[in-house]
Amino acid sequence: MDIRPQVLMVLTVGVVLPTLLCAVENGAAPPDLDAMQAQIAARLQQGDAVLAIPDANPAEALPHYLSAYALAEKLTAPDVTSTALNDSYNRLGELWLKLGNSAKALHCFRGALEGREKLRWRFPENTQFRLDLCSSQERLGDLYRKLGNTEKAGEHYRSGLSTFEELVELHPEDVDLRRNLAANYERLGGFYGELGATKNAKEGGIYWDEPEYDSHPEHAQAQGYYWMALAIREQLVKQEPRNLQLKHGVAGTFNLLGDLYGNRWRRQERVSRRKALAIAEELVKADPANPLGWSALMSTYNGMRVFAQPEDFAKPVEKGELDRKALSAAEQLVKLDPANRDGWECISLTSMNLGARLEESDDLVQAREFYLKILVASETLAKLVKESGDDYRLQVGAACERLGRLAEKQGEIPEAILRYEQVLDIWTKRFQEDPYTPWVRSGLEEAQATLYRLRTGRPPK
Numbered sequence: 001m002d003i004r005p006q007v008l009m010v011l012t013v014g015v016v017l018p019t020l021l022c023a024v025e026n027g028a029a030p031p032d033l034d035a036m037q038a039q040i041a042a043r044l045q046q047g048d049a050v051l052a053i054p055d056a057n058p059a060e061a062l063p064h065y066l067s068a069y070a071l072a073e074k075l076t077a078p079d080v081t082s083t084a085l086n087d088s089y090n091r092l093g094e095l096w097l098k099l100g101n102s103a104k105a106l107h108c109f110r111g112a113l114e115g116r117e118k119l120r121w122r123f124p125e126n127t128q129f130r131l132d133l134c135s136s137q138e139r140l141g142d143l144y145r146k147l148g149n150t151e152k153a154g155e156h157y158r159s160g161l162s163t164f165e166e167l168v169e170l171h172p173e174d175v176d177l178r179r180n181l182a183a184n185y186e187r188l189g190g191f192y193g194e195l196g197a198t199k200n201a202k203e204g205g206i207y208w209d210e211p212e213y214d215s216h217p218e219h220a221q222a223q224g225y226y227w228m229a230l231a232i233r234e235q236l237v238k239q240e241p242r243n244l245q246l247k248h249g250v251a252g253t254f255n256l257l258g259d260l261y262g263n264r265w266r267r268q269e270r271v272s273r274r275k276a277l278a279i280a281e282e283l284v285k286a287d288p289a290n291p292l293g294w295s296a297l298m299s300t301y302n303g304m305r306v307f308a309q310p311e312d313f314a315k316p317v318e319k320g321e322l323d324r325k326a327l328s329a330a331e332q333l334v335k336l337d338p339a340n341r342d343g344w345e346c347i348s349l350t351s352m353n354l355g356a357r358l359e360e361s362d363d364l365v366q367a368r369e370f371y372l373k374i375l376v377a378s379e380t381l382a383k384l385v386k387e388s389g390d391d392y393r394l395q396v397g398a399a400c401e402r403l404g405r406l407a408e409k410q411g412e413i414p415e416a417i418l419r420y421e422q423v424l425d426i427w428t429k430r431f432q433e434d435p436y437t438p439w440v441r442s443g444l445e446e447a448q449a450t451l452y453r454l455r456t457g458r459p460p461k
């Protein structure tokens with residue numbers, strides 16, 4: 001659908017006419033609207049460019065986004081809105097989140113939502129405006145969920161889903177819309193699954209063998225949403241049986257069901273994992289050079305690794321075998337897609353499990369190889385994910401600590417000192433940023449004490 005005529009109408013009704021009328025009333029020459037729209041777009045791009053710079057201070061993008069917002073607000077009538085104003089609100093909301101100001105982020109996201117609701121009602125046939133509205137609802141749902149307001153989060157998720165369902169009714173043959181609807185069902189499934197798990201944990205972590213005995217309605221709601229997503233994805237695969245992306249989506253939904261069932265509903269978990277595994281193996285066989293298959297295989301083995309019991313397998317499974325399979329799939333995935341965050345996280349987690357088992361059995365040489373994998377994965381993640389880079393730098397510190405401990409056990413004291421100096425450097429930087437958190441201070445003091453002992457051969461005073 002060509003939305004350009006409707007976008008032009010939005011700018012005319014919401015920007016051009018109010019501005020021209022104001023200029024006529026004041027006896028001033030009408031402004032160059034095209035130039036002002038170009039200025040808004042340029043300032044938003046300048047802010048985006050700042051955030052794209054490695055290790056840039058996000059606050060440096062703020063003047064650009066505020067300038068774009070001020071211009072867009074001047075060009076917008078009180079009772080209408082423009083896409084420029086909504087985009088400015090959205091950029092500011094994301095930036096305030098990076099700067100740690102959730103209250104201002106909420107204000108901006110609400111502003112974008114209000115504007116997008118106006119556009120949706122003014123132009124009900126415009127698909128893009130409805131998609132933008134869904135995006136705003138989902139973003140507010142995510143933020144409220146992060147802040148612990150599950151009631152508000154649920155409201156926004158359900159509103160976004162309702163808008164998406166309307167879109168699919170209008171365009172039932174649009175494959176992308178149907179895939180996005182399935183993703184929205186999965187988002188709500190994850191939301192209700194998390195609510196049920198939280199309640200279950202508060203009650204002592206009681207699990208039931210069958211769904212009908214589960215006392216938490218949230219689990220049934222989650223299962224229902226996942227089933228609706230699965231129905232859509234399986235129907236899409238029937239229509240396009242050679243589409244690997246669509247098959248990958250089916251495997252993903254089966255794995256989400258497996259995660260939901262977990263230790264709670266054992267039989268259903270086994271069925272879901274086996275179906276996901278069959279699809280993943282089919283994808284890898286069909287195109288070994290496509291990361292989709294390895295992604296599905298990694299996710300399936302990772303889920304089996306967490307929840308599997310010995311009785312789940314026809315043949316005995318050696319302890320750590322699923323870790324190795326998940327690790328192998330993850331390594332293939334990052335070879336094909338070096339920026340794949342899930343792949344690197346899986347490498348870090350499974351390597352830690354395998355390394356710890358080997359260290360316990362005194363196989364220090366092999367344990368070191370896995371701890372080095374953790375170090376590489378954590379360093380890569382710290383570079384890939386700027387907004388949570390601190391968390392991954394602490395993972396780097398944890399890997400260095402494990403390598404230092406192994407070196408000390410092997411009598412390689414200079415190597416141990418080098419590794420703990422890296423640990424100390426990471427904790428020192430974190431303490432400078434956050435000196436009042438007890439566990440940060442504890443990490444720093446422990447690193448200092450270990451280094452003192454290694455350098456002097458005496459326990460710290």
